[in-house]
Amino acid sequence: MNGVKAAPVDLLHVRAASQRIHGWVHRTPVFTCQALDDMAGRELYFKAENLQKTGAFKARGACNAVFLEKERNPNCVGIVTDSSGNHAQGVAYASKCVDLDCTVVLPRGAPKVKCDAIRGYGAELVFCDPTPTARKKMSAKIANETGKTIISSSDNYDVMAGQGTIALELLEEVPDLDAVLVSTSAGGMLAGIAVAVRALRPQCRVYAVEPVGKGLQKCLEAKERLWPNPSRFLNTIADSIRLQAIGELTFPIICDYADSKVFTVTDDQMVEGMKLTFERMKLVVEAASGAAVYAAVHMMDEVQPPPRKVGVILCGGNTDLDNLPWLTRSTTYN
Amino acid sequence: MNGVKAAPVDLLHVRAASQRIHGWVHRTPVFTCQALDDMAGRELYFKAENLQKTGAFKARGACNAVFLEKERNPNCVGIVTDSSGNHAQGVAYASKCVDLDCTVVLPRGAPKVKCDAIRGYGAELVFCDPTPTARKKMSAKIANETGKTIISSSDNYDVMAGQGTIALELLEEVPDLDAVLVSTSAGGMLAGIAVAVRALRPQCRVYAVEPVGKGLQKCLEAKERLWPNPSRFLNTIADSIRLQAIGELTFPIICDYADSKVFTVTDDQMVEGMKLTFERMKLVVEAASGAAVYAAVHMMDEVQPPPRKVGVILCGGNTDLDNLPWLTRSTTYN
Numbered sequence: 001m002n003g004v005k006a007a008p009v010d011l012l013h014v015r016a017a018s019q020r021i022h023g024w025v026h027r028t029p030v031f032t033c034q035a036l037d038d039m040a041g042r043e044l045y046f047k048a049e050n051l052q053k054t055g056a057f058k059a060r061g062a063c064n065a066v067f068l069e070k071e072r073n074p075n076c077v078g079i080v081t082d083s084s085g086n087h088a089q090g091v092a093y094a095s096k097c098v099d100l101d102c103t104v105v106l107p108r109g110a111p112k113v114k115c116d117a118i119r120g121y122g123a124e125l126v127f128c129d130p131t132p133t134a135r136k137k138m139s140a141k142i143a144n145e146t147g148k149t150i151i152s153s154s155d156n157y158d159v160m161a162g163q164g165t166i167a168l169e170l171l172e173e174v175p176d177l178d179a180v181l182v183s184t185s186a187g188g189m190l191a192g193i194a195v196a197v198r199a200l201r202p203q204c205r206v207y208a209v210e211p212v213g214k215g216l217q218k219c220l221e222a223k224e225r226l227w228p229n230p231s232r233f234l235n236t237i238a239d240s241i242r243l244q245a246i247g248e249l250t251f252p253i254i255c256d257y258a259d260s261k262v263f264t265v266t267d268d269q270m271v272e273g274m275k276l277t278f279e280r281m282k283l284v285v286e287a288a289s290g291a292a293v294y295a296a297v298h299m300m301d302e303v304q305p306p307p308r309k310v311g312v313i314l315c316g317g318n319t320d321l322d323n324l325p326w327l328t329r330s331t332t333y334n
Numbered sequence: 335m336n337g338v339k340a341a342p343v344d345l346l347h348v349r350a351a352s353q354r355i356h357g358w359v360h361r362t363p364v365f366t367c368q369a370l371d372d373m374a375g376r377e378l379y380f381k382a383e384n385l386q387k388t389g390a391f392k393a394r395g396a397c398n399a400v401f402l403e404k405e406r407n408p409n410c411v412g413i414v415t416d417s418s419g420n421h422a423q424g425v426a427y428a429s430k431c432v433d434l435d436c437t438v439v440l441p442r443g444a445p446k447v448k449c450d451a452i453r454g455y456g457a458e459l460v461f462c463d464p465t466p467t468a469r470k471k472m473s474a475k476i477a478n479e480t481g482k483t484i485i486s487s488s489d490n491y492d493v494m495a496g497q498g499t500i501a502l503e504l505l506e507e508v509p510d511l512d513a514v515l516v517s518t519s520a521g522g523m524l525a526g527i528a529v530a531v532r533a534l535r536p537q538c539r540v541y542a543v544e545p546v547g548k549g550l551q552k553c554l555e556a557k558e559r560l561w562p563n564p565s566r567f568l569n570t571i572a573d574s575i576r577l578q579a580i581g582e583l584t585f586p587i588i589c590d591y592a593d594s595k596v597f598t599v600t601d602d603q604m605v606e607g608m609k610l611t612f613e614r615m616k617l618v619v620e621a622a623s624g625a626a627v628y629a630a631v632h633m634m635d636e637v638q639p640p641p642r643k644v645g646v647i648l649c650g651g652n653t654d655l656d657n658l659p660w661l662t663r664s665t666t667y668n
Contacts, residue, residue: 029363031385050616051365113613275655279447282384282618282651317616321609327661 009157009253011199014164014192017064021162024067024097025059028052030173035280040297043309045174047166050285050317054089054117056240057166057315058153061188062090063097064162065151070098078102078148082128082135085114086240086316087153092121103148105139107131111239111320132243133230154188155247164192170311171197177204178307181263181295183288183315184208184216185241187250193313194257205259205307209295211236211270214244217262223255237267237325238287240316261303263295270294271325277314286319343491343587345533348498348526351398355496358401358431359393362386364507369614374631377643379508381500384619384651388423388451390574391500391649392487395522396424397431398496399485404432412436412482416462416469419448420574420650421487426455437482439473441465445573445654466577467564488522489581498526504645505531511538512641515597515629517622517649518542518550519575521584527647528591539593539641543629545570545604548578551596557589571601571659572621574650595637597629604628605659611648620653 031046049057069076078101081091088104095102102123106115107130115125128138143150151159166189171177180197182190187208194206210216213234219226231245246254265273267287274290276297277283285293292312300306365380383391403410412435415425422438429436436457440449441464449459462472477484485493500523505511514531516524521542528540544550547568553560565579580588599607601621608624610631611617619627626646634640 055616278618278655282389284612284616284618321612321658322661324655324658324661327656327658 007195007253008249009160009164009192009195011196013157013161014168014196017060017158017161018165018168020067021060021063021165024063025053026051027169030170031281031283033281036276036297040300042300042307044296045170045177045309045311046281047170047311047313048283049166050283050289050314054086054093055316055318056086056089057163057189057313058086058090059093060165061159061162061192062087062094062151065156065158066091066094066100067098068158069149069151070100073149076100076149078146079151080139080142080146080148081105081151081153082139083153085110086318088118088123089114089121089318091151092118092123095123096121101148103142103146105135105142107135113320114318117318130233131230132233154186155249156188157249159188160192160195160250160253162192163189164196166313167193167196167200171200174309174311175201176309177201177311178309179205179207180311180313181207181209181292182313183241183292184210184246185243187246187254189313189315190258191250191253194254198257206257207259207261207263208254209263209265209292211238211241211291212264212266214264216246217260219246220255220258220260220262225251238270238291240286240318241288241291263299263302265291265294269298271329273297275326283314284317284319285314286316287325289314289316341529341587342583343494343498343526343529345530347491347495348502348530351394351492351495352499352502354401355394355397355499358397359387360385361503364504365615365617367615370610370631374634376634376641378630379504379511379643379645380615381504381645381647382617383500384617384623384648388420388427389650389652390420390423391497391523391647392420392424393427394499395493395496395526396421396428396485399490399492400425400428400434401432402492403483403485404434407483410434410483412480413485414473414476414480414482415439415485415487416473417487419444420652422452422457423448423455423652425485426452426457429457430455435482437476437480439469439476441469447654448652451652464567465564466567488520489583491583493522494526494529494584494587496526497523498530500647501527501530501534505534508643508645509535510643511535511645512643513539513541514645514647515541515543515626516647517572517575517626518544518580519577521580521588523647523649524592525584525587528588532591540591541593541595541597542588543597543599543626545572545575545625546598546600548598550580551594553580554589554592554594554596559585572604572625574620574652575622575625597633597636599625599628603632605663607631609660617648618651618653619648620650621659623648623650
């Protein structure tokens with residue numbers, strides 16, 4: 001931790017977020033599973049954000065950011081966001097909580113189950129080309145034309161602080177964790193959790209879990225954005241962690257507070273982790289959660305000494321039950 | 335409640351079971367789900383026995399009965415049981431807890447996932463013809479030859495007392511329930527829960543949920559076993575509630591303590607309830623749990639006045655994830 005500069009997100013922000021969103025989001029349970037502990041050879045603690053409001057952790061950051069926007073700007077005419085789906089549901093839900101209009105920009109081809117859910121919270125959907133650039137452009141255009149406020153899925157300190165509340169709760173239940181595994185897209189959850197964990201338990205490492213092709217570890221080691229600009233969507237079945245590049249605001253925080261070691265997981269491995277979670281824990285999770293489960297069960301020996309007690313964020317459960325990947329892909333999982 | 339005769343299972347037995355099995359089984363969470371409450375038009379409280387040890391409530395009754403057997407008979411050489419699968423896993427798990435040998439008689443064709451799980455607890459499997467009579471004969475034969483003790487899946491008061499602990503926990507968390515819905519096969523869980531609920535909250539109704547073809551309501555109204563003898567397995571996808579007839583020992587208890595109204599659910603309806611639970615609650619449940627969910631969401635108006643606060647037992651989560659019924663059956667669910 002760099003003591004000289006003031007951190008843009010710190011434990012106080014996370015604690016304030018926790019109070020602000022209390023009652024609007026669930027304090028999710030932390031599960032253990034003997035079968036998975038036996039497979040992993042260590043103690044695993046699963047923070048079940050798949051059971052969160054809207055089916056994903058995103059409700060936390062969205063509520064914190066939207067509620068704060070309404071506090072700061074009582075004349076706010078509404079919210080607009082771009083998202084792969086889970087953040088959109090979070091923002092739609094948060095907007096509904098405080099009676100704000102909400103427009104969501106989605107890449108064409110987003111899962112129907114997510115579109116339906118967003119509409120279910122009363123938000124308006126606008127579709128755009130499936131590139132990170134197209135969706136940023138479209139949401140800027142809408143904000144400009146309507147006066148609505150953009151709440152980005154990660155490059156927003158209030159969102160990060162909201163996601164950090166996951167770590168507050170997890171460490172309250174399991175204070176002596178050695179490591180926390182966080183599936184990572186633009187890095188809002190990783191940044192928020194890393195900030196909170198560093199403040200509360202500095203000896204606990206916070207590791208990103210990523211799909212193949214992200215190359216986050218090299219960037220963290222170099223403390224440099226080595227991604228092409230504009231970056232692309234990764235070719236992964238985990239539709240909630242498809243962004244190649246970490247956000248502009250999250251990256252420096254992650255460099256400062258997260259471990260530079262990153263666990264890289266193939267699609268097959270994610271699906272194995274996902275099916276394991278359905279089968280052994282009886283929890284419905286999406287592929288991004290499966291990535292963290294796979295890393296926890298099979299990859300902890302990549303760091304020395306391997307952690308004994310590992311927190312695993314089951315980041316979401318919004319998956320298309322008519323297209324479960326172990327049934328629709330050619331590989332055999334078990 | 336009939337005050338004259340001494341009940342073979344009462345609240346004291348259930349409380350003793352709760353103490354006996356404490357630490358060996360989970361106190362499962364009680365979940366609520368706004369989306370399902372909205373659909374049902376009432377408050378639903380889901381007791382998540384799918385998250386129980388072995389993936390089903392059966393671990394409770396099995397632990398109580400096996401532990402008691404070991405207390406009463408220190409020379410016990412082992413346990414034998416017949417089961418559609420979940421009770422077998424429970425008995426195998428309970429036997430392993432107290433270092434007893436265990437033999438499980440299964441109908442040929444039992445789901446592989448269940449067979450593997452039973453073997454995983456160190457039990458020996460013996461297969462028999464898929465009829466209730468064949469499996470009773472086979473387990474009697476094994477008990478006779480080996481000296482092992484038979485622990486039946488329901489016609490055992492200790493098993494019933496163990497299952498009754500579900501109601502203790504549920505009423506501790508939601509003391510003012512109006513009704514509890516219990517998917518029913520031989521009736522061990524229904525009997526245990528009905529006894530505990532009647533003692534703790536007499537105004538709360540306990541309703542069975544059954545597959546088509548069981549005809550339980552007529553039997554309860556007549557207080558008479560109207561099933562053919564020997565009874566058969568019902569033709570339902572819910573493999574954990576396939577017994578047509580209620581047990582000999584459970585039936586009189588159910589007549590005394592449960593409501594005579596029974597909710598009858600088709601396979602299509604169970605599958606709809608099952609998929610709803612996956613999708614909205616992010617919980618993996620088996621078809622028998624889906625039956626109770628369907629009844630809770632869609633059938634409560636069959637009783638007058640309809641209950642406002644309803645406990646729903648999610649009895650288990652052991653389902654074949656490679657053959658989820660909404661994907662393998664011809665009907666469309668949503």
